[in-house]
Amino acid sequence: MQYAKPTTAAEAARLLSAASGVTRVLAGGTDVLVQLKAGMVEPDLIVDIKHIPGIRTLQAEAGGFRIGAAVSGAELGEHAALCAAWPGVTEGAQLIGSKQVQGRCSMVGNLCNASPAGDAVPGLVAANATVRVEGPNGTRDVAVHAIPASPGKTTLQKGEIITSIFLPARAPRSSDAYLRFIPRSEMDIAVASAGVNLTLDAAGTITAARVALGAVAPTVLLVDACAKAIIGTKLDATALAALEKAASAACKPIDDKRGTIEFRTKVAGVLARRAAVIAYGRAGGKL
Amino acid sequence: MKTIQVATTINGDAVEFVCAPDEPLLDVLRNRLGLTGAKEGCGTGDCGACTVTLDGRMVCSCLVLGVEVEGAKITTIEGMATGNQLHPLQQAFLDHAALQCGICTPGILVAAKTLLDRNPNPTDTELRYWLAGNLCRCTGYDKIIAAVQDAAQKMRTA
Ligand SMILES: Cc1cc2nc3c(=O)[nH]c(=O)nc-3n(C[C@H](O)[C@H](O)[C@H](O)COP(=O)(O)OP(=O)(O)OC[C@H]3O[C@@H](n4cnc5c(N)ncnc54)[C@H](O)[C@@H]3O)c2cc1C
Numbered sequence: 001m002q003y004a005k006p007t008t009a010a011e012a013a014r015l016l017s018a019a020s021g022v023t024r025v026l027a028g029g030t031d032v033l034v035q036l037k038a039g040m041v042e043p044d045l046i047v048d049i050k051h052i053p054g055i056r057t058l059q060a061e062a063g064g065f066r067i068g069a070a071v072s073g074a075e076l077g078e079h080a081a082l083c084a085a086w087p088g089v090t091e092g093a094q095l096i097g098s099k100q101v102q103g104r105c106s107m108v109g110n111l112c113n114a115s116p117a118g119d120a121v122p123g124l125v126a127a128n129a130t131v132r133v134e135g136p137n138g139t140r141d142v143a144v145h146a147i148p149a150s151p152g153k154t155t156l157q158k159g160e161i162i163t164s165i166f167l168p169a170r171a172p173r174s175s176d177a178y179l180r181f182i183p184r185s186e187m188d189i190a191v192a193s194a195g196v197n198l199t200l201d202a203a204g205t206i207t208a209a210r211v212a213l214g215a216v217a218p219t220v221l222l223v224d225a226c227a228k229a230i231i232g233t234k235l236d237a238t239a240l241a242a243l244e245k246a247a248s249a250a251c252k253p254i255d256d257k258r259g260t261i262e263f264r265t266k267v268a269g270v271l272a273r274r275a276a277v278i279a280y281g282r283a284g285g286k287l
Numbered sequence: 288m289k290t291i292q293v294a295t296t297i298n299g300d301a302v303e304f305v306c307a308p309d310e311p312l313l314d315v316l317r318n319r320l321g322l323t324g325a326k327e328g329c330g331t332g333d334c335g336a337c338t339v340t341l342d343g344r345m346v347c348s349c350l351v352l353g354v355e356v357e358g359a360k361i362t363t364i365e366g367m368a369t370g371n372q373l374h375p376l377q378q379a380f381l382d383h384a385a386l387q388c389g390i391c392t393p394g395i396l397v398a399a400k401t402l403l404d405r406n407p408n409p410t411d412t413e414l415r416y417w418l419a420g421n422l423c424r425c426t427g428y429d430k431i432i433a434a435v436q437d438a439a440q441k442m443r444t445a
């Protein structure tokens with residue numbers, strides 16, 4: 001195995017494109033090293049991206065935030081302005097692992113690991129976040145939602161890496177929330193999860209909504225029917241019931257030791273409803 | 288496999304070592320540098336027995352490659368006492384019998400110190416959440432919480 005630490009994204013792309021064997025990008029390593037230890041993968045080349053300028057910085061951009069691909073969960077949680085603007089995104093990222101794991105894990109690593117249960121992903125999809133992809137054919141911006149292809153697989157092409165995430169500017173009276181169900185209070189993988197992002201008008205009526213569900217399909221789902229169920233409402237009981245029903249209807253989960261199809265389908269609906277209530281309150285709405 | 292030369296700082300001392308590119312920092316500390324305080328409980332980030340700090344952040348040394356720490360600053364349990372003078376946390380663990388087999392203890396001490404450096408007066412709940420990544424099969428945790436709170440109190444009034 002070879003270890004490389006390129007100092008530009010172009011060099012990383014060149015190394016990854018030229019490699020003939022198995023490659024792994026290394027950010028926080030909290031998935032990669034577990035896979036190495038388990039013998040699940042034996043890479044010929046590991047490309048440590050943490051020496052690329054900007055990849056560990058978080059800064060304001062165009063009214064929103066540009067977050068370097070290797071910024072850790074702990075760093076996100078300490079950024080007061082980011083947490084105030086995007087509480088749902090940051091609470092999802094901070095649910096990943098222990099404080100030790102938080103010291104290293106990145107949202108982009110969570111996204112590129114492509115687990116349907118990744119805790120950072122529903123919040124980012126609900127936020128309509130984009131990622132900047134750099135590769136042999138240059139740079140492109142892609143919706144987070146378009147990155148996971150199937151469990152463990154992304155739509156990134158050979159030689160491509162993600163260098164940053166962009167969270168857009170917020171309209172007034174906007175907020176978000178993320179909830180997951182796990183059988184214990186810490187350190188477990190989501191059985192079902194939901195991220196909800198809302199904008200209200202001055203009267204408290206929802207004018208825009210995005211609802212994403214995790215762990216209930218091969219990739220995180222963006223559910224338009226959930227958004228339709230609550231846009232134009234003040235999140236009254238009828239709207240909440242319609243939201244819950246639309247969320248459950250969108251689920252295509254698997255049965256495994258963590259949860260049955262029936263359980264995941266029910267819980268995803270409940271979590272979508274509860275996350276919507278939290279996001280609504282954070283956006284200044286009164287129920 | 289070709290080994291790589293790495294220069295780093297551990298507990299304030301400049302250290303150089305060679306390691307394989309896929310060798311975890313934990314193995315480097317234990318097998319190449321004789322720093323056997325950090326333990327391997329799982330090797331996959333679940334137990335926290337291997338906890339060290341890397342540039343001020345708490346990490347599992349089993350989830351860091353040795354080659355990644357070039358130019359970094361690492362602290363381990365070996366850096367906690369001052370000569371023969373135990374750190375208040377170490378003394379409190381003895382006073383409260385907060386360990387039995389002791390495998391988890393170095394990781395818990397490093398984690399607890401990292402918390403107290405940031406928050407000298409945590410609630411029990413904050414402390415338990417902070418230590419959620421440190422598993423102990425022996426004590427049942429209550430004595431660990433009591434020991435950390437006792438040390439925290441002594442450090443606040445010291
Ligand atoms: C004890 C423990 C508990 C955990 N708990 C949770 C949890 O509660 N919830 C959860 O969702 N996850 C959890 N995880 C999984 C893991 O911590 C997360 O998925 C984490 O966000 C991965 O980020 P990383 O930076 O460490 O990724 P890495 O391990 O560095 O990389 C992960 C994958 O993404 C690829 N990759 C990384 N960065 C890029 C990039 N910039 N461009 C292209 N590809 C890239 C890598 O090649 C690799 O395939 C846990 C892991 C451990 C060890």
Ligand code: FES
Nearest residue numbers: 328329330335349
């Ligand atoms: S040995 Fe590193 S977390 Fe268990």
Ligand code: FES
Nearest residue numbers: 387391423424425
């Ligand atoms: S004292 Fe034995 S594991 Fe904690």
